[in-house]
Every structure is written in structure tokens, then in C-alpha cells.
Amino acid sequence: MSNRIGVYVCHCGTNIASMVDCKAVAEYAATLPGVALSRDYKYMCSDPGQTLIQQDIKEHKLDRIIVSACSPLLHEHTFRNATRQGGINEFFFQMVNIREHDAWVHTDRAKATEKAKDLIRAAVHRVPFHKPLEKKTVPIKPDVLIVGGGIAGIHAALTLANAGKKVYLVERDATIGGHMAKFDKTFPTLDCAACILTPKMSTVKTHPNITMWTYSDVTKVEGFVGNYKVTVRRNPRYIIEELCVGCSECVEACVFKEPKFPDEFNLGLGKRKPVFLPFPQATPLVAVIDPETCIQLKTGKCKKTCVEACGDRKAIDFSQKAEEKEIEVGTIILSTGFKIFDAKRIPYYGYGTYSNVFTALDIERLVNASGPTGGELVLRNGQKPKSVAIVHCVGSRDENTNKYCSRVCCMYSLKLAHLVKERTGAEVYNFYIDMRTPGKGFEEFYSKVSGEGVHMIRGKVADVFLENPADKSGRMIVQAEDTLLNIMRKVPVDMVVLGVGLEAQADANDVRRQFNISCSTEGWFLERHPKLAPVNTFTDGIFLAGCCQGPKDIPDTVAQAGAAAAEALALIDAGSVELEPNTAFVVEQECSGCKTCIPMCPYTAISRNEDKKIAVINEALCKGCGTCVAACPSGAIKQNLFEDDEIFEEINGVLAHV
């Protein structure tokens, strides 16, 4: 019995129609065997377009539907729904991509039209082999894992926890807070970062629905949407978290009388002891012992004055070992943040060579009251700078480093200009390429800072060199071409601040592999769709928040974290999720029991039935890659939606000459 296929060729406005002769394609499709009806239509994804399919199925007794439009990754589900609502199984539908794969990438209308015909012909060949399938439904576990405890992770955790969901927040540092905790003020409102962040941090700590694991790493992720099994390693901090009250007495009592080791939280600008609290509002407010510098941990021979100071609390435990925790969650939010561009990669700016060249983040610490200088913005010699240059676009918009704009640097550079001026009264020179202030109140902030007497010089800094080459801590000359005045400027300054850009975390690639998601070439985690699914990933149930997806400021980060939380909530509240029925199955009577397939499966979904001496696939574990299908020497394993017959016919169809 031959099929009654309906073919729809979408114009997508002019997106497709301008490069593909949709009418001619539809007319051609009508001539293909099995095609009962063929139409071209302006917008197939519109309501009338979908209704058209539903009506045609009923009126013309169509039993297969082909829509040639955009990518199936975009609208396959839309048209499957329309097919189902028309009264036939939704998997009798096939999508043909003539937009992303055709109209948008070609310039020869005749050839693009031919290609569309070929692709539709492939589908016409394929669909008679489609089988009615049912989507399987799996329950969604209600707990959520959030990886990364910066402002994105904090906000997402609180949103979910306030909605009554149980959240595991895993942070690799000793405290949550991320980069935001290091900032002094936030642009453009000049809110005190700590004032707005730390209350949220402590709420996280005390929230009954949040399990916060700092100093911890995710080591293993298994499973799929709704059913992830995650292993978290809680690294030893040598302090029993539940017993420590954050009194700092152990820090005081440490055998090192003075802080001696570079303090990570202050980017090495200050010093700490082997036992320390990262910063006064650290959350949890629990000390950490650094095994690299602690004499007891290194040699086992210390007077352990810290233990003495801790006394009855007995919170110090030198024998603490890493502990593995296994949790089961339904959804995961990645908010693993960014790292700042390493300014040493641009040697002519002198970072790491000239002592008074700082990164913007260094300055954040120096102007911060809880920073190493108690909020005094001073040079290395302790004196206040009289002139400061702020260099924009360091490691951004640069062919040699990163081509992208880091989005936040113009604004934070203006903020720092304001703060420097306010704290020191120094002359401040901002060297910029373009002033990018596209945000609420941003341009106004620029005007304000300009009005404060900050010098704005439009020019990319070409060089920073010492006024006296012998004095590396002496005054520097900042050289740039002022492109507005068309002159070369050489500005002597006491301090240079580098507006470093944002980069993906150094281990972003490892993390994304662990969670089975994609990265852009720059290392930012890839969203499922840049516009319509900006917090989703290609792996269902895993969402993105904050700068791990790309540079963004705090308001955008928080908004995105909220969106990610909402996406997770939507899944949790739905209670279950439908999975693609593209799983593989063994045709029992054709299986010879050769065991070729068993090691093919990365999910151990295939096992051997020892009674029947054949392979069996556990559908719940199968993720539908089809690797076993290709390997099966008997063709006895079939993959729903991608059966051999379907693919062979697609090949035949695409190559069948006109």
C-alpha cells in the first residue's frame, strides 16, 4: 500500500524564499511517488501553517508529513505536535532543513533550489519507512545541583530554594561569593558589592533547602535529564566545618606570628597564614588550612598552637581526608564563571615587570576596605598616586589575544576612574578604543565620570615604558595615538590599571566534557540557541548561568541565573519529561549472540540474556547514539527513528536523479 505523503515547503518569509524557489520545489515534490499533496506556504511554523497540516491530514487522509523549513533542532517538535494534532502518530513526520543548510549558505538560487528538491526527495523516500512510536516518559528528580557559587550560582540557588526545591551548591573555593565578593563597588549605581552580596551569601548558608559544599569538586556525572547521578569530592580543609565558628583564634595562635604567604583572595597583594579565613564575610565562615604551607601537615612536627587555641571546639582535624558524596539530581545549573585575562600575555604593558602596573581586579582589592591596604589606594611604596592611567580592552577586541568584547571593561574602568579620583584625587586618564556603554544608566554614568574631570583619550595604548629605565617602580609613560586629535600622546603616570577582559575558566573544557555540553571556540559554554534557548544546553536538564556562557555584567548574570532556575523549575514542576524514542532494540530472532554490541555501549545498556544467549538492550539506559546498531554484524539491532531502512532510503532518495 502506498503512502499519502504531504509535503510543505516553508518560505520562512523571505529567509528561504529569497534563495529557494519554494513554489517550484513544491510543484516538484508533488510529482514524487507517494506524495498526495504538496504546498508552499509563507510561515509553516505560524498557527495557520500548523493548522494547515492538521486540516490536510484529515481532509486528504495524509499519513506522512514532511515540512521543509528550518533546522529540525529548531522546529521539529512544533511540526511533530501539528502532526499529532492532525490525528496521526507524530513520528510519521520528517523535517527537511532548507534554511540553515541551504537558503542561508548558498548564493546560487538555481542550485539552492535543486538542493532543496534533493533533500525533500530524500525525505519522501524515507518517510514510508517511519514507524509509529511513543515517547517514553521519565520522572524528574526534584533536586538540583548548582556548580559554582558566584553571584550566578547564589541567585539560582536562592530562587530554587525559595520555591521549595532542594539545592546542592558546589563551590571549589573555600567560600562562595566568586568574583563579585572581590569587588568594591558595582557600576553604574556604585552600590557596595559586599553590601548587596553578603546577605545573599549568608542566606544561602542558612537556607534549609540549600546544601552548600565549598572546597569541593564535581568528579563524576552520570545519567540523563531528570536522573543525574553526581559524585562530589569534598576536599579536606582540615577544619571540621560543623564545629568551626569562624572565631579566627586559630589564625591568631598559628606558629607563624605574621602572615607570610600570598593571599589568594587578595590576588597575592596581601599575605595570609597557613590557617586563614579567606575574607571577613567568607561563607561558610570557616577557617581553612593550606596543606602546602602548614608545618604540621607538611612535616607532622608543629606545636599545633592552633589546636590549643581552638580548645574544646576541637574543630581542627589534621587527619581529614577527601570525602566523596553521591547525589541524585534531576537538573543541573552550571555557573562556573570566568577567569580574568592574564595581563602578562601583553608584555609591553609591563604587568609583572613594572611594580605599579595593576589589573582592574587588583585595584578592586586595593580600594576595598577589607582589602590588603584597608582600602587605601597606594603605590607599592605606600604613597598615593598623583596620576593614573586606565587602559581599556586589555585582552579584548584584539586579534592577538581575544577578538570578542568583554562587555564589562568599559564600565568597570569608568567605575575605577571614579573611585581612583575619589580616593586619591589623582589625574586619571582612560585610554579606550570605543566607549561601550549599552546598559541601563551606563551612558549617564559615563557622562558623570567625564564630568568629574577624568581624561578620556580615544586610542589603544601602544606601549607603557619607564620614565627612568633603571627604576621599575618609578613613573611610567603611557603612549597612545589619540585618534580624535590625531596626535601621539605620551602621558606620564604613577600607576597603570589594566582593564583586563574576561576569559573562559582554564578548565572549562574538562568541565564541559564532564557535563557533556559544548563550548564555543573561545571556551564559553555553548547555549542551545543564542536567542531562544540562551540558558539551555544541548544536554537536556543542564542549564547555564553567568559568565561561564560568555562575559556579562552582574544584572545580566542575575537575570540569567533566574532564567536558569526557572527552566529547572519548569522541568521539576512538570514532574516528568518525554524523551526522544530514538533508542535501540534487539530483534531477538535475528540475534546470534555474538556479543559484538555489548562493549559498544558507553552506558552499559546492553547485556546478555544467558538463557536465550542473545543481547538485550535496557531501554531506560539507552541514549540513542546508534553505535551498537552500526556494529551489529547481523543488522539485528535497530534504532528507532534511525533504522537502517530509513537511512538507506534517505541516501537513495537524495541521490535519485531528477
Added chain:
Amino acid sequence: MPTKPKIGFYWCASCGGCEESVVDLAEDVLMVTAAVDIIFWPCAMDFKKADIEAMPDKSIVATLLNGAIRSSEQEEMAHLLRRKSQVLIAFGSCAHTGGIPGLANQFTCEQIMKYVYEECPTMVNDQKTHPQTHFKDGNRETELPVIRNVVRALDQVVDVDYYIPGCPPTPKLLKEAVLALLSGKLPPKGSVLAPNIAVCQQCKRNDSKPQDISLTEFKRPHQIIADPDICLLAQGLPCLGPATRGGCDAVCIQGNMPCTGCFGPVDNVHDHGAKILSYLASTAAGKEEKDITKTLAGIPDPVGTFYRYGLAKCLLRGKVSQS
């Protein structure tokens, strides 16, 4: 007395082993001859082509034709027997899938002739004489069959009803086929008259195969003395049992030799060699191209190994000539 069903046998490009398996029926051959009238069997009895031509169309109940089709003579006989037979059975690997003769599809006819009549180490042919299809001496004129450029399986020349696989087919399969034919209990046209399940199912060593082999080295039969009880693939021999239709009782493996694929693929497989390749490559270890290449170097002749009996039925049908 009712006439017994007429059966024919014919032999095209093959070694003759298939007809040997008729003799291997042993006592059962008497059962066959009692039940049927063999009206054509050139290797055993004297019949002429003219006798067949004189027969009414479809008057032979079944012809079992073995051998690939390589010459115009074989082609002509295939057409003739097709016309005269109700059921035409491709008998044995060569008729079924082209068989060993099909490996000639890796070369052009000229290459083969040149090698055989000029370059072969045992050939002395200073004048480089090649066989001719047309010969005239005075009044005598002779036409000899033309060698075709391509070796074909029987169904690439004429319509075939059934296939009995094997190089040679086992007497058991032959007997079952004849019984099915006589009882009229034949499966749908186009069927291979052997189980649609791979050799491993019948292999006594199946249980000895570990679930994950991940071979880092493929070996050839002469390189090892194989353990007679352990799966040969597990011992590094590229045994084609998993990818080859069963029904042979895994006789080669019982003889401690790996399956070489003579029964052809099971029904689901479109291209036997490609499927064998997929399965064997899946069994290989390695993640780096150089490691994989090293492992797979143990299969020195992919075409000869994977299409030993089936190059004619490979989707490409043979080597793509550059002409």
C-alpha cells in the same frame, strides 16, 4: 505412471565443489533420484543444450545453477535455464554472491589476460598469444565464448527464485531445499534457504567469547595454533561468523579455522563486506589513528577478506576502474 518432477543442475564459473556436495548427500542422493527426474546435469550425464531448448518453457520444476556468470556461454545458459525452469535456484556461493571468481572484479579483463598469458611466472609465451573468441582456418570457423569484463552473481543476470548458500553448500541444506521444493513448502521468493541468523548462534565456542575483546592485534590463521575451545576472534583471528549467515553448523570453526563468510550476509545486511568491516573495526582497540591503523594492519587485504565470496554483490560491485 505420473511423471516425476524434472530437476536440472548446471555449472558455470565455479570450482565444481557445489556439485560435489550433491554427491555428498551419500545415501540420500538415492532418495532424491527416486523422487525427481534429473533431466540436465552436464557434469554427470550426457545432455545437450539442444535438448533443453526443445523443452517447453517452465517445464523444469527447478534448476540448481552453481557458479558465477563470467562468460557469454554461461550467460546464455542462465537465460535458457531461467526460461525453462519454474524455479531457478542459485546454488552455492558463486551463483549466490559471485564467490571466489567474483574477486576478479578487482581487475580488468585485460589485466587478468595479460597476467595469465604473459606475466605469470609459469607462463612461457614469447609471442604473447592470447585466446581468441573467433577462429578461422580454411573453411572451419569457430566461435568461442566471450569473457565478460565483470563477474556476476546469477541474479545480476537473470531473475533468481532462491539461493542455497555456501562454498560449498552443506548436503544438509541441499537436502532440506529439495524436500521443501518437493513438498511445495517454499518460503517467499528471493529467500536464502538457510537460517536468517549468524553463525555464532550455532557455534559451540560462543560461550567462551569474552564480552569485551578490544583487540590490539589481528592475527592470521597460520600465525598461531588456535586453542580448539576458545572463540577464534578472542584469539585474534578475524572470524567472520558474527557477520555471516549460519546454517553451516559452524563446521569450519569446528575444524579450528575461522569463518570466512561463504554463506553471505543475513537478510538485513545490504553489503556484506562493509558490515564485516564495521564489526571487525568495532572490535579493534585504540583511540589514536596511529594505534588503530597499527591494529587494523593485521587485516592486510580488506577487500579479499571482507568480500572473499561476495565482491560481485558488493554495492560497488568491484574495483572502480579508472577508465
Added chain:
Amino acid sequence: MSEPTNTFEPRIVAFFCNWCTYTAADLAGVSRMKYAPNIRVVRLMCSGRLDPQFVMAAFAKGADGVLIGGCHPGDCHYVEGNYKALRRVTLLKRMLADLGIEEDRFRLEWISASEGDKVKHVVNEMVEKIRALGPLDMPGKHTHWDKEMEELEAHVNHSQKEIPAHAH
């Protein structure tokens, strides 16, 4: 620009994995990159689904080239389906060479979801290489091969007039 006499347009069948290379081709579209219109993509969930039979079928049915696209090593959405593809492709390349299919007609590329430009580059390069090789045209070759049988078939069918079954 190609010579006006060279009207040969290679036909390339591509098998792209859903997660990386198919998405990269979508990205190339969204980014409006322009590349040769000679490629026809068959979507698979994973390059591990690639059965070498598909490649043989594509060549046999008239493809001038076959391109396989998968995730980079270590990046497979299904852990290591791409390594399985690599093993098959490695052996298949050797076999295709033995069968006389030129190396440039069969290509495996790892293209991640963000590498739209690589889709463009690979397709363009492959089209040009195959254009230089000329058509493979297996269906045409098979038809040509079978022409040698036409004469005889006609001969057998015409030399014998129908002998009806009830002639005796």
C-alpha cells in the same frame, strides 16, 4: 570561476552527528556563511551510528564524495561514539582505496558545534578536490558494465520462439 566547459557539479553526501557537526552546519547557516551547494546532509545522532554500508550505498547510488562529521575526540555527546567511527573509517578508507575510490572522495572531519566556519572550509575544499577528480558516477559505470550483456539477452529471447507448456 570554473571553466564554462566544466559543468560537473560534485554530489557529496554527508553524514553529520546531531550534536556537533549538524549543529555547526546550522551555525554556518545562522551566520550566513556561504559555501558550495554540493553537499546533502543526512543527520545521524552520532558518528558512531555510521555504518560503513551507508558510505558504500552513497557511492553506489551516485555520490561523488562522502563526508563524515563528528564531535572532536573526547567531546562525543555519547562519550566515545566518535572513536568507534574513527576505527571504522580508518579501515574503510583503506578498503575504498583498494576498490579504486580516490582518497579525496571520502573524508572524516571532527567539527564541533561552534565551528561553523570549519563546515564551510571543509565543504568548499572537498568540492574543489572532487571537481578536479571528476565524476565517480557508479550508477553510470554499472549501467555501462552491464551493456555487455544486452546483446546476448536479446539474442536468447528472440532466437527461441515461445514453446508452450502443452506442446508435448
